[in-house]
Amino acid sequence: MTTTDQSTEAPDLDLIRNTTRELARKFDHDYWLDCDNNHKYPWEFVKAFAEGGWLGAMIPEEYGGIGLGLREAAVMMGEIAGSGGGMSGGSAVHFYVFPPAPIVRYGSEDMKRKYLPQLASGDMLTAFGITEPTAGVDTSRIKTKATKVDGGWVINGQKVFITNAQNAQRILLLARTSPRDDAKPLAGMTIFFAEMNRENVTVREIDKLGRAAIDTNELFIDNLFVPDEDVVGEVGKGFYYIIDGLNPERIVVAMEGVGLGRAALEIGAEYAKNRVVFDRPIGQNQAVAHPLADSWIRLEAAERMAMHAAELFDNHQDCGHESAAAKYLGAEAGFEACDRVFSTLGGYAYAKEYHIERLWREVRLLRNAPFSQEMVRNYIAQQVLGLPRSY
Template sequence: MSATDEGDLELIRKTVRELSRKYDWEYWREKDKKHEYPWEFVKAFADGGWLGAMIPEEYGGIGLGLTEAGVMMQEIAGSGAGMSGGSAIHFYVFPPAPIVRHGSEEMKQRVLPKIASGELLMAFGVTEPTAGVDTSRITTKATKIDGGWVINGQKVWITNAQNAHKILLLARTSPRTEEKPLHGMTLFYADMDRSKITIREIDKLGRAAIDSNELFIDGLEVADADVVGEVDKGFYYLVDGLNPERTVVGLEGVGLGRAALDLASQYAKDRRVFDRPIGQNQAVAHPLADSWIRLEAAEMVAMNAARLFDENKACGPESAAAKFLGAEAGFEACDRALSTFGGYAYAKEYHVERLWREVRLLRNAPFSQEMVLNYVSNQVLKLPRAY
């Protein structure tokens, strides 16, 4: 489902903006400083029903489309929450997509209402240290046993693992072949069993309120009932969530960039040097104006990708472009905000340094800008594949 009326979208923007901004700049600065998960923020969105944005109504969600979910996530990132707030909500909205589309009816009834209510926090386990962006080469392996599977392997950059109850885990169930390298992987809805999974948090540059982790999996048992869809087809189920995630990451980048632009614009009006506001100087004003234009363009591309997805039309190139442009425009706006603040940009009280640290992630994740260009080169321009 997707609302086509701009008035409906504006109501979502207004409602989410008001809810998000109850948690001010100082709230996020403290969460970042103390590395504290923003549970109060998550609960507020759970109470408002927003965690189930893209979960169908019959499973406890509100059954919205990608357009509405994208608007919601853009407003969260743009409120000052950045990727700390964005990721806290993002992981309720998009990782469940394979279950929504391919899980058994029993699994949907068992799992989705708990995600929508915020009762259940799920991690998403795909990336591995030795595979990088070549998912076909993951080595985490699931071995069949009576009534289920035993999983062994390693994952990296897994968000939420410190607090998650469950993990949607991709593992090899058949050997890789050159003919079908992406076949033979299966998605498991598994317990985050700390007796079988060793979790090590990664100390990182930004988004400190949200944990990122290495996982070492040794003898994790998963029942047959917790296989998502069919065995060996897990990677193809992931694709259902990739285009929406890329689109929304682009919109989150736009939100972050606009938050930084607002801070920089106000500072440029208030800060006086040589008896004039620094914003009167074109060297300050023009980069900010240029960023506004680029953010507007990135938003338009992302909203078009969301529309195509909601209309069940192909949107791979558009989603990739949305991620690329949102990450670029968002980072550039944050970087220019740093330049506007000059030396004060390094002071945490002005907040732009946190936005800069958080938006930089979007150039690398969920996949790099170079991989976007590889994809477009091959799929759109029909050039020889480089990867």
């Protein structure tokens, strides 16, 4: 199935699309089903992308990466999800793409030289610790606290929905270094690139609906010491640095939603051409064909919004509105495509051998994470349309 018209894209994007597609599709649907069924981290897949240099896609060349832009990384992530890897494949790689952004932009030179080559090579796995059980989407109300001591900081608190924590060596951890000020609620938070010392960090895995190959966890942090040299940027400005990771995250998630939808459409279109009922392929019926065609159109539109947002980011232009819209469209179009293919296969959609139920479970996450569709609408209503704040 043709996924997009590539005639207007730059040759480098064509090359990246084709190269990463070929690599990702060496790991077929059965590989991902096995990882999902057995809660098995896809290390073979990660190693293959590490050997190809792709984990360092957005890390500058002087620190061991290949220095690509977000557009190239977004294309790669779309191909990974579209190969059948879905959010399991996507999450296994995209944590090398957007979490290092605060280090690349605001970390000290020593920090960059010490850690970025390890990230680029895949020798270091990281987690990203922002969300907390009592704060929800109001990051200004996090309670994890860092207290200054000689030579560093001592952190105490709790995080939730933290990916990779079972195996991560380090975590980009957001903590309060000064009390919340109602006048400046987003100030006073700091990013630490903290070691995941298991004597001070208790990791408890969350059993969840989908993406079982990639662990999701609660963290309980008890007197975790972080030296001064592992503070990212200036103390108190952490939330504003996190934004440099959040916009790429939204764009990457949008492309993963598009990829998931396209993976489902490939299965659905093939099934609709070959499944014969009442002496005709079911794809000959417009009630089957039209929803699939509509999903193809919506996936194309979502990709173009995501690529537009990525281009703005690469050109150092504000892309908050576009990134939010891209995440919204990618999540909606991806879920709708998987859901329509689910209906196309009927009862067979429940059979794991057709892989739709796995894609459907994984894409549903994107309507809630990294933030909900309702919060996107709130943001656009207030920040773009100028309407009164509703939350």
